Amino acid sequence: MPKNLLLPYCFAALALAPAAAVAAENDAEAQIRALDARIRALEADGEKLRQQAAAALAAADAARAELEKMKETLAGAEQKQAEAAQQAQLAAVAAPAEASASAGGANGNAFNPAIAVILNGLYGHHSQFPVDARRAGFPVVDGFGTGPQGFSLGESEISFAANIDDKFYGQFTVSYDDDNGKISTNIEEAYIDTLTLPEGFNVRAGRFYSNIGYLNSHHTHTDNFVDRPLAYQAFLGDQYGDDGVQLRWVAPLDLFLELGGEIFRGENFPTAGAEHSGSGAHTLFAHAGGDVGTDSSWLAGVSMLKARTNGADDGFSGDETLYLADATWKWAPNGNTKDGGVTVRSEFFFDRRRGELVASSVADDAALDAVDLTDPALAEPWVGERRGAYLEAVYRLSRTWDLGYRYDKLWAGAGDPYGSGFDPMRHSVELTWRNSEFSFFRLQLSRDEVARGLIDNVLFLQYDVALGAHGAHKF
Amino acid sequence: MKKYIFILAALLVCVAPRAQAFAAFACEPEWGSLLHELAGDAISIDVGTSALQDVHVIEAKPSLIAKVRRADLVVCTGADLEVGWLPQLIRQAGNPKVSSGPGYFLASDQITTLEKPSKLDRSEGDIHPQGNPHFQLDPYRMLVIAKALAARLGELDPAHAAQYQQRLADFTTRWQAAIKTWEAKAAPLKGRKVVVHHLSWVYLEQWLGLEQIGALEPKPGVPPTSAHLASLVDLTKNSHTLAILRAAYQDPKPGDWLSEQTGVPAVTLPFTVGGDERSKDLFGLFDSTIDKLLAVAK
Secondary structure: OOHHHHHHHHHHHHHHHHHHHHHHHHHHHHHHHHHHHHHHHHHHHHHHHHHHHHHHHHHHHHHHHHHHHHHHHHHHHHHHHHHHHHHHHHHHHEOOOOOOOOOOOOOOOOOOOEEEEEEEEEEEEEOOOOOOOOEOOEOOOOOOOOOOOEEEEOOEEEEEEEEOOOOEEEEEEEEEEEEOOEEEEEEEEEEEEEOOOOOOEEEEEEEEEOOOOOHHHOOHHHOOOOOOOHHHHHHHOOOOEEEEEEEEEEOOOOOEEEEEEEEEOOOOOOOOOOHHHHOOEEEEEEEEEEEEOOOEEEEEEEEEEEEEEOOOOOOEEEEEEEEEEEEEEEEOHHHOOOOOEEEEEEEEEEEEEEEEEOHHHOOOHHHHHOOOOOOHHHOEEEEEEEEEEEEEEEEEOOOOEEEEEEEEEEEEOOOOOOOOOOOOEEEEEEEEEEEEOOEEEEEEEEEEEEEOOEEEEEEEEEEEEEEEOOOOOEO | OHHHHHHHHHHHHHHHHHOOOOEEEEOOHHHHHHHHHHHHHHOEEEEOOOOOOOHHHOOEOHHHHHHHHOOOEEEEOOOOOOOOOHHHHHHHHOOHHHHOHHHEEEHHHHEOOOOOOOOOOHHHOOOOOOOOOOHHHOHHHHHHHHHHHHHHHHHHOHHHHHHHHHHHHHHHHHHHHHHHHHHHHOHHHOOOEEEEOOOOOHHHHHHHOOEEEEEOOOOOOOOOOHHHHHHHHHHHHHOOEEEEEEEOOOOHHHHHHHHHHHOOOEEEEOOOOOOOOOOOOHHHHHHHHHHHHHHHHO
16 A cells, blocks of 8 residues: 555544544443453452362372371281281290199109110120130139120119209119029119209219229210220229219319219229228229310329228239229211211229238139138238220211220239239220110120130120110210 | 319319309200390300201210309200200209209290100100100290290399390390291292101291101101112102201201202201301391292292
8 A cells, every 4th residue: 555545544543533532441441340350250260279179189188198097007907916926826835834734643653763774685606615714913703704605694784763852863773694594683873962062062872883984984885895894804893883972073164174082881893891891992083074176075084992902802802002094085077976986995004902812712713623711821912013904996987887996905913913924915896786876786806815825706796775764874 | 182182172272263154054056046145245155066966966075064064054955855965964063053943944844845746665766755856946936935034044143134134025026027027038938848857847847837748767866768768759759849958967968869869959957056157146047047948949
């Protein structure tokens, strides 16, 4: 459009403007009012919505809180349930407070002592039998021989043991021994022990095996060989037990150390005659022991027996002093000695005699026949020293098998009664099969040089079983 | 004679000042560990055996006599587990504090046992008239024993009774929490079958729901024989068996042989504290036992 054409429109507009302006003013006012109303309405709506939303949110929060609360209670219930289950478990496994009231009751046997029976049988075969079993320098005494020929019942014993009351323990062991057809019942041990002496003291009274040496206090059925070492047979008649009292003290040390002494009646070999008004034998002993690492344990001791003897089994009367030294070493992986390992043991005996040989009391029948018992001139002096020793090693292959070797030797002066220049000795090997802790079978072969030129090759087969109470054995 | 009296007197003088803290002797490592939980370092604890020893057949060693001699309290399993040696230790030690009464604590007196034989006959093997004594792997029984032991410690050593009770409360909290964890973890073991060397695991089996289908020992305490092992091959192979279980001290050969024949893994479990690297205490013992079982369950 050309510029000049715009002008008339402008003028016209200017001319009309006041009237138009008035009209427009009225319109706008209405519009503003309407708008204002709408805004207010909208604002009201918004507020309402906001309020609603907040309410919804609050409701949601409340719901969540309730949910949490519910969850917590639920977990608590579970926890309580778990705890209750644990408590129930605990109650179920706890020993009832009233410990089986029915156990005692009227049953008079409830306090019966523990009863253990040992049965023992033997088959022996000697290449020389009968032999003059007198070993050079060592007359025959009960328990000192080469062993029986053929089948025989070994020493079978029955023992009863129990706590007597709060202060004493008692044990009673009777053995049945078949001595060439003569069945003898023998009270091996019958003693009481104190239980409540303070500071490691123990007193034993009655008849019991002396605590000298190692093997002496052990019953033969726990030995590693069929028979006792020659030294035990020669010096102690297998095992020295008598009537008397023992005082023992165990030191409160990391090391095991026990010291003690005994006074015995002095009736059984090597003593006899119950001298000193029936307290003829005294002993002293000391044993020490401990562990070396986890695999090894040891026990060693020295002991002494001093006795006044009148007419012992071997004809001796006078003062007898016997010194013993013993040592035991056990090695087994982790100390499981029943499953493998090696036990080495040795004991040494030294005996000094100051007295005389009175032939009239000799138990050795052959020697007895040769002398006139009424002739007092037969008493000859017996002053001298004798020695004996053994060394044994037992290899435990497994819980069932063990294999052992023992070397025995005795020494006596050539000038001693019964003496000669020869020192008796013996080699033995054994093989043991154990079916359980309660039974074993043993094969033993020995080469026994009894005297010069007299060699007895021996085969033994032995069974040894324990019935009844489970024994707890010494180391 | 005088010489000996002098030596005795000298020894008495040497040892008299050795009055020391409360001393406890534990027959087995688990009780040593429990004593430690309840008493900490406040008492001295001697443990008589290790996890690598068969506690049925321990010898009454001189070192053990010396330990019992000095103890104020002896803590043992009981149920005739130690019948071959504990009576000998007590009788030789000459210690009236532990020969009877409160100083003689048997765990078996505090709980009920499983497998009480209805018939007592040694032809059934080494059976225990008072039930199976291997209950240390039941955490519930352990807790019952812990409570009784803490009470006993307090009775013997009243000066520290509150301390023992406080440690017991702490142990109980930790132990109960641990039981929950172990039970949750061991859930996959439920119903799984096991062959065992000796009947050492009945309490563990009952707790975790394991099922014992055979034992390598033909009778309890009787060493495995080849004939008996051979008779287990088919059963083990065909039962979807989880594992052949044995304790750390047991001979691995019979279990390994059966494992080779059947493809079922043989697992050596610690059995007691010290039985493996992780079993440094009771918690470690259970952790390790369950983890070793889970490892073969996958």
